[in-house]
Amino acid sequence: MSAESSPRIVIVDESPIRAAILEEGLREAGFTDVAHISEMQGLLARIYALDPEIIVIDLENPSRDVLEQMFQVSRAVKRPVAMFVDQSDAASIQASVEAGVSAYIVDGLKKERIKPILDLCVSRFNAFAKLQDELDRTKHALEERKVIDRAKGILMKMKGLTEDEAYVLLRSTAMREKKKIGEIAQSILTASELLK
Amino acid sequence: MTTPLRIGFIPLVDAAALIVAVDKGFAATEGLDVTLVREVSWSNVRDKLNIGLFDAAHLLAPVAIASSLGLGHVKVPIAAPFNLGLNGNAITVSPALHAALMAELDGDRFDPMATARALARVVAKRRTSGEGPLTFGMTFPFSTHNYQLRFWMAAGGVDPDEDVQLVVLPPPYMADSLANGHVDAFCVGAPWNSIAVDLGIGHILHFSSDILQSAVEKVLAVRQTWAEKHPEIVAALVRAHLRASEFIEDRANRPEVAQILAQPERIGVDASVIQRTLDGRLKISPDGTMRESDRYLLVGREVAARPAPAQAAWLYAQMVRWGQTPFRPEALQAAMAVFRPDLHDAAAGRPTGAAGAVGAFSGPPFDPSDVPGHLSAFKIGRWKP
Numbered sequence: 001m002s003a004e005s006s007p008r009i010v011i012v013d014e015s016p017i018r019a020a021i022l023e024e025g026l027r028e029a030g031f032t033d034v035a036h037i038s039e040m041q042g043l044l045a046r047i048y049a050l051d052p053e054i055i056v057i058d059l060e061n062p063s064r065d066v067l068e069q070m071f072q073v074s075r076a077v078k079r080p081v082a083m084f085v086d087q088s089d090a091a092s093i094q095a096s097v098e099a100g101v102s103a104y105i106v107d108g109l110k111k112e113r114i115k116p117i118l119d120l121c122v123s124r125f126n127a128f129a130k131l132q133d134e135l136d137r138t139k140h141a142l143e144e145r146k147v148i149d150r151a152k153g154i155l156m157k158m159k160g161l162t163e164d165e166a167y168v169l170l171r172s173t174a175m176r177e178k179k180k181i182g183e184i185a186q187s188i189l190t191a192s193e194l195l196k
Numbered sequence: 197m198t199t200p201l202r203i204g205f206i207p208l209v210d211a212a213a214l215i216v217a218v219d220k221g222f223a224a225t226e227g228l229d230v231t232l233v234r235e236v237s238w239s240n241v242r243d244k245l246n247i248g249l250f251d252a253a254h255l256l257a258p259v260a261i262a263s264s265l266g267l268g269h270v271k272v273p274i275a276a277p278f279n280l281g282l283n284g285n286a287i288t289v290s291p292a293l294h295a296a297l298m299a300e301l302d303g304d305r306f307d308p309m310a311t312a313r314a315l316a317r318v319v320a321k322r323r324t325s326g327e328g329p330l331t332f333g334m335t336f337p338f339s340t341h342n343y344q345l346r347f348w349m350a351a352g353g354v355d356p357d358e359d360v361q362l363v364v365l366p367p368p369y370m371a372d373s374l375a376n377g378h379v380d381a382f383c384v385g386a387p388w389n390s391i392a393v394d395l396g397i398g399h400i401l402h403f404s405s406d407i408l409q410s411a412v413e414k415v416l417a418v419r420q421t422w423a424e425k426h427p428e429i430v431a432a433l434v435r436a437h438l439r440a441s442e443f444i445e446d447r448a449n450r451p452e453v454a455q456i457l458a459q460p461e462r463i464g465v466d467a468s469v470i471q472r473t474l475d476g477r478l479k480i481s482p483d484g485t486m487r488e489s490d491r492y493l494l495v496g497r498e499v500a501a502r503p504a505p506a507q508a509a510w511l512y513a514q515m516v517r518w519g520q521t522p523f524r525p526e527a528l529q530a531a532m533a534v535f536r537p538d539l540h541d542a543a544a545g546r547p548t549g550a551a552g553a554v555g556a557f558s559g560p561p562f563d564p565s566d567v568p569g570h571l572s573a574f575k576i577g578r579w580k581p
Contacts, residue, residue: 041378044363062366064237068268069337069364093270094247102239 007109008033009117010052012043014061018128022056025124031117044069054114055104056121059097067104092118099125144182151185154192198229199429204241205254207234207463208367209386209473210281210414212453212495214254215463217433217440219456225439226432234461237366238336245417246272252433254280255417258338258511261531264420267338267521273530275423276415277430277539278437279551282500284413284473284493285341285404286389287348289381290374291482293318293330294399306487308406308557312352319359332356333365333373333382340404340413341383343514348407350576351558356518357578374398385413386473386493387465393479394469400480405491409555410500412507415535423539434543441496450474503535504551509564517571519578528567 009031013019019036026034037046040063047055047067057064092115096102099122105114148170155166170188174181203218205211217223218230235241238256242263245253260274289297300317303310319330332349334341346356356362365373367388373379375397383404392398404411416437423430444453450471458467472478476492479485494500512531516523541547554562560573571579 040369041373041376059240060236062236062368064239065336065366066364068239090247090270093243097240097243097247097249102243 006031006033007053007113007117008051009035009054009056010047010050011036012040012047012055012057012061012063012067014038014040015058018058018125021128022121022124025120026117029116029120040066043067053106053109054117057102057104058125059100059102064102070104095122099123100129101125144185147182147189148185151188154188198224198227199432200229200231201251201429201433202231202233202249203252203254204233204235204244204250206236206238206241206367207465208254208281208284208388208414209457209463209470209493210284210495211254211463212444212457212474213278213280213437213441213501214416215457216444216453217436219459219462220440220443222439222443223433223436226436228429228432228436232462238339242269245274245419246270248419248422251422251429252416252418254414256336256339257412257415257508258340258343258515259336260415260417261508261511261534262338262515262520264530264534265521265527267515273420274417274534275420275430275536275539276417276503276534277423277434277536277543278416279412279501279503280414280416280437280495281385282410282412282494283403283405283408283491284385285344285383285411286386286400286478286492287345287381287383287402287404288370288374288389288392288398289401290377290379290398293380294401297401306402306406308348308402309351311401312348312350312354314352315349316353319354329360330380331361331363331378333363333370333379333384335367335384336364337520338515340408340411340511341385343511343518344404344407344411345383346518347514347556347558348402350574353576355576371395371397387463387469390469390473390478391465393482396482399482400478400487403478403487403489403492405489407557409491410494410507410552411554412503412511412535415503423536427539427542430539431543434540438496438501438544441501444474445496447475499549499551502540502548502551503537505532505535505537506562506564507551507554508532508535509567510554510562513562513567513571516567517574517577517579523568523571523579528564532564 011019011022023034023036035050043063043066101121103118152163152166155161155169170181170184174184205214218232223230238259241253241255242259244250260276262268264273296318297311297314300314301310332345334345349356367384370382370384370388371392374392389400393400443449454467454471457463457470473493476490477488480487508531509528512528515521563570568581572581
């Protein structure tokens, strides 16, 4: 490989969406030689077959320990791989661990070539986490909506209220009890379930 | 005032003292508000401890030493004031390998020399018949699992780097890998050996105490700089762990301990399996054969929790023997300094006695003052004097 060409990068990640986001980011930044491994069985053999210079793995992956074996003296290993063994990389390690990603770099690859790749991984992992968080919150809001609708239905039926009146009752009760409207709605569902 | 602490752990039975110290309130009594963080890999635990995301961690003893020496990773000196677990590992083999070993066995099936020689014959036969090398799983390059497997097979004449393959596998993947033939055997901590036996896919060949009488597998680890800055917190942590290990070692408390450990956010496996490992009463074969040992998984017995620098020296000697690092006298001293009986005793407020020697089943008794001399006694190894 010439010094100018794109280093071969392997992404080890069981999440296909996150891997796709990362791969896209790397390609946009001009790193064209990117492969993705999602199957953890026989991981080392797959990695040796791809012969990458940089390996990126998410920290939720138990197989991270498998990669540590590549540091060891072994006849099976084609070339030594080392992560940042330099003390000056502490900040990079901190940023990547907090983002939930780790990188393994083949010995001899120049540091200035690694830095932009790692920065990109960190920012894409953070972006994915934010996306996931938003998705979770949306899901939660949707579920709460459903609970409130069902509670309204129960109030309308049992107390002969209109939909608007049922909602006002829920809201005023929530304010009085200093609780969320979803919590009040949930307790109505629980109570009606018990009284069935 | 309470001190908030974040402590990382891997879901294994030898995290028992840590988990019980927190969940049973011993840590709170000491003024510590501990948040336990369950992790999926030793690499994560090491990195998060190193960069300060964790204040303390349940850590492989050899990783604490490797980290202090800067082997394979950033150098961060670690202090280990409390041994969390000794002798909890076991070697489990597939039914096929078990049958092959028993057919070749000349001696007691629990004698590691007899099984290691049987393994050498199985390996030789496979070579003659053109079958591929046997594959053994273990949990980390710097682990007692790795060293126990190597020590055992090398004693029988099997070179772990030339004659078989040793691969790292995360503990939760061990049973599957054994079932689908990805590995023929593995060395792992509790409860994973028992889980493989319960699934009917493995036989426990050896408790690690067959190989080493007294082997420190996991320690409570803190950064050395942190320990120097917060001696009272370290002492409080050790006291909470001492109370927890006393609680665990009282057999009357075992059902409760097993329940605590079985919680999904802790170890998350069946309480009865956990209790079997705590009691040292293990089913070793799918047909229901049981084996009992009072040497299996020491949490608080026989001053097991008190760090012994000679144990750290033995672990360092294994790193040298297997080519993970060249021998350097100052590195040996640094390795021994990781194990901190002084911090342990200061917290206990009394001398708690001396832990037992490693006591390996073959080779001369270990002498920390002559590691090269000790290693010369072993024929197989990557180390050259």
